Amino acid sequence: MVKTINLFLFAFLISINLFPQQKNYLISVELSDKNGLNKLEKFQLPVYHIFNNVLITEVSEVILNSFSLEHIQYNIVDDNPLENKYYITSPHLNELNPVFNPTNVIYNDGKNFVLKNPDINSEELISNYNSLIAMKRKPFYFENNKIDEGQTISVKNDSLINKIVEQVNPDTVRFFIKSLQDFKTRFLFAQTKDSVSLWIKSQFQKMGYTDVKIDSFNYQGTWQKNVVATLHSLSTSNEEIVVGGHHDSYSSGNPILIAPGADDNASGTTAVLEIARVLSRMGYKPETTIKFVTFAAEEYGLFGGFDYAQKAYSAGKKIKLMINHDMISNFSGSLQSGNININYYTGAEDYREIAKQSTQKFSVLNAKTGSLNSSGSDSYAFWSYGFPAVYFEEYSFSPYYHSPRDIIDNCNISYCAEVIKGSCATLLNTDIMLSKVKNFSVVDLGTGNSLKLSWQPSAETDLAGYNIYIGKSSGVYDAVLSTTNTTMVLDNLTKGVKYYIGISAVDNDGNSSMIVEKSLIPQLVPVLPTGLVDVPQMHSIEIRWKPNIENDLLGYNIYRSSNESGNYIKLNSSIVQDTLFLDSTPQNGIYYYYSIKAIDSTLNESSSAIIKSRSVSLDQGILVVDKTADGNGTIGKPSDAEVDDFYNSLLTNFNKKDFDIAKEGLPKLADLGAYSTIFVHGDESYSTFSGTGSTLYDLVRYLQFGGRLIISGFLPSKTFEKNIVYPREFFAGDFFYDFLKIKRVNKVFSTRFSGAISADDDYISIFTDSSKLNSATSFQLKDIESIEPNDNGNVIYKFDSRFDSTTVAGSMKGLPVGVEYLGTDYKVITLSFPLYYMKQEQAKEFVQNILLNKFNEATPVEKNEVKGIPDQFELMQNYPNPFNPTTKIQFSIPAQSFVTLKVFNILGRELTTLVNEEKNTGSYEVEFDGSKLTSGVYFYQIKAGNYSRMKKMILMK
8 A cells, every 4th residue: 555645744724826817727626515516517627636525626717717606616726737746645644754845735635635746856755655646637527427325236147256256265365465475575676576576477377367467667767567467358348357456565664675565465466366366266257358467666656556557548448447455454353343445436436336235245344435536556546547446445454554563463364355255246246237327418408398318328248228217306216218229308297397317228138237317307498597707807897607508599698787686788689609798888887787598499588697797997996805803892803993994094085995805705806806906904813804716816817907906914825825834935826926926924923013114215114003902912913924025026114023133022023024016017015914003194104105106096086176375386196097088187386487287108208288388376277188199107297487396197098
């Protein structure tokens, strides 16, 4: 059994990475909602791995956008699946392990870990006695196939199976295990490795097998040798069944010299040999070719299994089933109370049931459903290439695993023999039993009483036809129909009733495959479209949905309203046959409700599927996103009203709107994209906001449209990267690195923060407000992390403390706590401290400085008329700003002067003169028309007497 990675040093950690729109994403999807699995199936999601109730898959942006309105929960795991390499650990966590950089861990469910590009080489791997198993895209899609666990195997060969399994001999089992142990070590780098393979080959030959081969492959400059014995079928079928177990061993200490490996895995190799011996002795003639394979180099990464599976896949072989054996001899107690785990892989649920029933019937053991998709043995390699597999493993895990005490004296030979009986019976039933029907689909014909069934033709050579089972509850069927076709229409059904439809293949002897079941409700009118997702664009809104599967579907109608229950206006002039509609006529800042209705060939229209959205316009002022939990008003737990009042005071004279996550949930791009600046604040360390999944993705899209972002609060790396480990490095592909321009964070427990010292002349220093803090923290803040910028970021603030830097409390003095990125693509200011606890006037000056001078934030559209006689020269900010296409500019002169007012482009080239004349004392306003100019930054300059002043304005079309 392969060695595994014990990452007990790390707590739960999932890294969330965000990427450019054109890239695909590696995501994790919950499978616990059984009613939603049909939705997932329609997306044809490629499988990377499935952990019990979590699918790891690769999706495009289109699919990612479709998930939100389908209420499909997901997390983005990593970027660029085709460029990165992933590895998975198996679940046994009971040996010494190397320490991995936590940034490599991209998935962790507390038991299983997925790592990206782990920075560990082969020598480190060997010296630390560990292995990682490659996780890659499987050559199949996620399917929601239901197998009724209550089905009884319908194969008429019980008497033959009994005769064969009775030949399993504990004495022979003991001989095989003892002989393999007597090599002292079967370690992949030991000198005995070739002798082991040759001995196994000779055993097959002694049994009478003439087709026995050594199948070699290279690993780290050594030739490793699988052993393959073939029992040929008399039929013309090109399918094969692989019966396998690995013959190498590993032990702590010095495995070059001592690695007896009696249980791990002489017992599994013995199962292969003993089943081969019994079938040869009984003269069994299989219907499917059987390959008996013992694998080399399993312990360091399933290399023998991967080599065989890859070669089979490349050769186009059809492996009906791979039956694996790994550690099957550890047991204490009465055999009648013994259990055996049947581990299985997605897509092999039917073979799991065959194995369980075969074991129950033909051995004294109780078969238990084991783990799903285990990466701990060679069967995982076969599943990785799309081949179904089951895996026999002892129920009570050996305490002698990977130790010099894994010897035959600690094995239960009788128990091992019973496991082999169950496995042998599984092989014989699989040989004669038909494979389940594949690609079974059920489609509503739209007549109200008809469903159309279709499936892939079975490849069985003695196929007689198919049985169709019809019922109104799962696994309970009221009717059975037979056909030799691969399609069928079920008529005279009841409209609105959910039907459960099963299918099995049947051979000429009456043997039946396991039943695959689907369910659907026949409807007269089309079902409402599903998978609606809004994709806000600049000044437009794109709506997407999944195609309806009605047989008589004509297309879709699209309606829009500015009120959910208001009057919906049809937008399309002809029926839309695509599943995408672009609304190019929305007004800026307005939310719209879109209703999508399917329409069939008789013009029946479905009910409404409604989605709310708003276009990106970046012109509605400032959105203040409040992620602060509503406290009770005590120190450290400000109330919602206290927080709102504080930020209202910082943003006087600006157009602003509040978005309270505690009340409104997480924001989408439709909520963010209308605003020129997003201000996210979190003023307690028990944040209610987690920037995961679609929320963080939408924030990235907002920035990619050219948005501006201010982040202020405790532990931003926890909020946006789910970080709990310090220090933490970030890399290309991480949100922190790519968009906030931060490469490293750190936090020292018990430090105290008294303020942020300016590291840039454009900013004032800001200090804590002692009235909002208490003596327990020395009237300073705790839980402040440092944020170190990458090459594209700029430090604007550094950590200050009233404690000396030689003390723990003052040890973070001088570390960066404020980072800015003021690019031409977007602008971001990140503070790792909460502004709420800073002195209000200093915080206000800081915020107003950013909005006016860094972000060029729009001022309210109103006349700032100067009354009376001006007492000084003054050039005011144009309004509105940004503008399209006209804006107004005001100026004041306290004495008669010759005045020029000119407009320049960003290169300093004069574009126009707005004023060029003598002006009396007073206040004036002129209009500038930029309709003939392109979007961009422009400057206007006044000269009056000795007074000269220039300001910037933005034209945004």
